[in-house]
Amino acid sequence: MDFLLELLQILVFPGILFAIGLAFVYEWLDRKIYARLQNRVGPLYTGPSGILQPFADFIKLLAKEDVVPNEVDKPLFNALPIFALTLSLTGFLALPITGLRGVISFNGDLIFLITLMTLICIVIMYSGISSANRFSTVGAERAALQLLGYEIPMMLSAISIGILASSMWVYDIVSIQANGGWFLIGPGILGFAIFVLCGQAELERIPFDIPEAETEIVAGWLTEFSGRKLALFRLTKNVELLYLSGLVVALFLGGPSGPVMPGLEFILYPLYFLLKTLFVLFLLTTLRALFARLRIDQMVNFSWKYLVPLAILQVLIVRLVV
């Protein structure tokens, strides 16, 4: 029974199916809010208010011809999209949603979660290189450079939270917040800002959409992917968006915790989780609407000049507080 329940948890709720469904809804919300901020409506006719739009995109891409150009490194080219999706889904499973623990949870999983994101980025790099297209190669190169930029401050700000909680276990971090106030309102505010900015870079969204800058290098590392593979990559991106907002929530906003009536945790926790991730999503989308794209050297400079020192400052602050 336990085993079945666990399997159910992994596959359906709050596992893979839930993640995929939610990822579609989040992409829709992202597009809707983005459009709204630009004073237009966004997807409208696909399902009520266009809510099925990402789903339609996905299905359409699945059904489309899948072109594999001759020059590409075929095994890599075919495997990488699946790999990327698996990575991001694994990350999602480790998020606390229905309770204070994720489906996968072990001591030290914070490091694991952050590493997952780096891995996704590396997969992206390889996809760029494997497509043997000049735009893709430049995109991959940029993705790697960008990784150098945001990786360290992101790591540092996550670690500062670990120090605050004196644990590298997401479960501990969440439960401390559930009992003693969110880190965002406490000493974690600087870390929150850094983490969200770096997250934006991780997700390759404006102002850090440098690796897929449309006006410069067509679609960057994505250029050669079509059909199924493109669908998987898009889904990866959406799950990653969800995963990142979930991580922000877990680290800074107390995870799914909140005032609950005993017995109703099973409903209220996911609800809180949703509300909080929505807030983070809104933030991320506003950031996207607010800026122009930076140049890669500007991005790296910005990161090393401001983000890294600030992240170190954050660690110091945390040291003082603890």
Add this chain to the structure above:
Amino acid sequence: MEENEVSEALKNKFGKKILEIKIPKKGEKVAEDTLIPEIMEIKVFKRRVFVTVPIEIYKEVIRYLVEELGFNHVQAMTGLDAGKFIEVMLHLGRGITITVRTRIEKDRSVLSTITDLVPGASLHEREIHDLLGVVFEGHPNLTRVIVPEGWPENVYPLRKEYHPEQPKPIREMS
């Protein structure tokens, strides 16, 4: 610089060698037509000078205009097939537009380049070389730039004897 001053300066410098200097004037050439009874001035014809020079002093005149009178902006260069001759017109300007016109024979169409005076004229000269077959002596890189590879040697598309034709459809139309 005013039109008259340019004209005077050119006359003083080159005297009889210049074939013609024309400054279209305000009010000139008006009212021969019957459609409009009232006489109107020509306002837009200000600030134009047309100078016709023989091919021998073409470069001298331009050097004088560019270096001493300061008309160092090449506005355009027009080539034109006028039967036996090819007319080349260089439109120089800063404020007013001075058109230096010269004629070359079609079968021996050689003219000296002015790229050493104004680097910006390079593309204009290559264009005329390509389309009309004028050879600009001393041009650093006078290759055919416009016509496609495999274009016949002595066919110049802007000459009157060239008859263009529309490409054929590659696909049957429904």
Add this chain to the structure above:
Amino acid sequence: MQEEELQKTEKKSAYELFFDIPVGPQHPALKEPAFFKFRVEGERVVGVDVDVSYNHRGIERALEDRNYIQNIYLIERICGICNVAHTLCYAQAVEQLHGKEIPPRANYIRLMMEELARIHSHMLWLGVAAHEIGFDTLFMYVWRDREVVMDLIEMLTGNRVTTAVNTIGGVRRDVSNEAKDKVKKGMNVLEERLKYYRKVALNDPTVNARCSGVGILKPKDAIRLCAVGPTLRASGVKNDVRKDDPYTLHDEVPFNVITFDTMDVFARVLVRIDETLESVNMVRYCLDHMPNGDVRIKLPLSPPVGEAISRVEAPRGELIHYARSNGTKNPERYKVRTPTFENLPSVSEMLTSKSDYEVNIADIPIILASIDPCFSCTARMEFRDVSKGKTWIWSLKELKAHCSKSRR
């Protein structure tokens, strides 16, 4: 086919450190089919190849086969964006051949349309530039507000873009009083919005990061390479056909020639925004001072034998038409030299890294966009009457030769 060959030779070439990135002819940064080849070293541009022949349509030849009235509409379609400037220039040239002047009210309407078109073109450019640097929100906002001027143009002429308003001997449509009020209201909205965008351009950190110090064109080079229009004015050179060679009513209607001296993309942004504000004021002046009377005189179809040169300050700079008539209903020769063609040497200069500043791949679109290129006219100019025109590639060697020549 050709592309593959290029790639092959590339692999064999001695430049092992370099590789080429083709931008265009199908590329989101250039909705126009021009072809640029940049030689890059890492992210740094060290050379540029240009091919703008993709848009050659055979217009100048066609002009010789059609009569003067038909040519208005053909000329208009050299470029959809500055169609007002093109038809204005054409109409002026033919009126010069006729030796006739048009009624004053027609001149006011022409000037007003020209400035409205400039507003539309500059706002379009501002949006495109924002899009180039990935600032889609600004792009959306600017284009949303641009609809104001598009609606006005549509109301005045019957189409949003191709106005077909200038004709030989005047303009085709009069402006009613009702329309005048609407234009005035529209101008007020636009002025407010433009002032706001000026503030955004000045204050937004990412815009500044992307535009300042990028695409430097020194005034000396600008003059030597015969740059025109806002490109030249952003290098601090006061030069404007409307002041140097006033046509229509530019000697009557007050306006300032905007210059800016930081010589970079940022300067080009601000020059264009300020120019648009000037245009708003000029439109207002026209509305207030427009006399009554005819808007058109009848001219015969065939002008007398003669020749004429007509110059207009199009949104992108000086536009020149040369017309030669042989007394028949078709022109003997009609030559068009458009601003982008004249600006191409300058943009190549901007795009090549120098000892004192570097050009990044990421800067290419915004630098290219900063001259507001319109390759339909350029290709038409440069590749006049070529039929099967193929690649004209401005090779690196050639480009360098060109640059060193100009520096001498």
Add this chain to the structure above:
Amino acid sequence: MLKEIQKSLFKKKATVLYPFKERERVHIPEGFRGKIVFDRDKCTGCLLCARFCPSGACEIVTDEKGKRPIFHLELCLFCSQCQEVCPKGAINLTKEFELAAFDRKAFTIR
């Protein structure tokens, strides 16, 4: 920029929900140059329209009443030159702008 973004969050959307709703908000001004309508009864067959048509959209044919133009909209620029030259006012450009078809010969005005 932040303020502007916040404002548009609450402002009315600029979008006109054109094809399905809000058709009335698509404002077509007087004098819009759209689809051509031709009045056979007014036409005298003077052929001025064909002579000045810049793209050859105006083809002259002979029917039972004599010479007359037909308009191939696949070539037409909607420049209204034909409307302007027609001495009888037989040609009019209407406000009809929804000109999409699956056949390039779909719009031939007789």
Add this chain to the structure above:
Amino acid sequence: MNLVKWARLKSPWLLHFNTGACNACDIEVLAALTPRYDLERFGALLKASPRHADVLVVTGPVTRQVKDRLLRVYNQMPDPKFVVAVGTCCISGGVFNGCYNVYPGLDSIIPVDAYIFGCPPKPEAIINGVVALLKKLEAS
């Protein structure tokens, strides 16, 4: 209606190709994406890579030089793909009809699914054309 067809109808991604237009049509296509018109309502996104696109939106007369590029881009697009010709000169050459460098219409090069008349068409007309194309596909 089956799921795949529904998805296809709801998610037409566009690729814009200029074959030598006067840019009036191009700016109108672009304008159709901006707030006033907002093609994204139909799920349409402007894509940069031919590999991602479903609908090829062509503007301008097809010139000799651009023909090969057009064919290449067309071939790069994964099936199923649709072509929309926007503007008179793309449909038939329009005002450039008869010029020696211009083919007599896009459909003399590649098959075309929908034509949008106008020079240039209003953005609304372009939206109308896209919707008409989708309706035709729905009925098929």
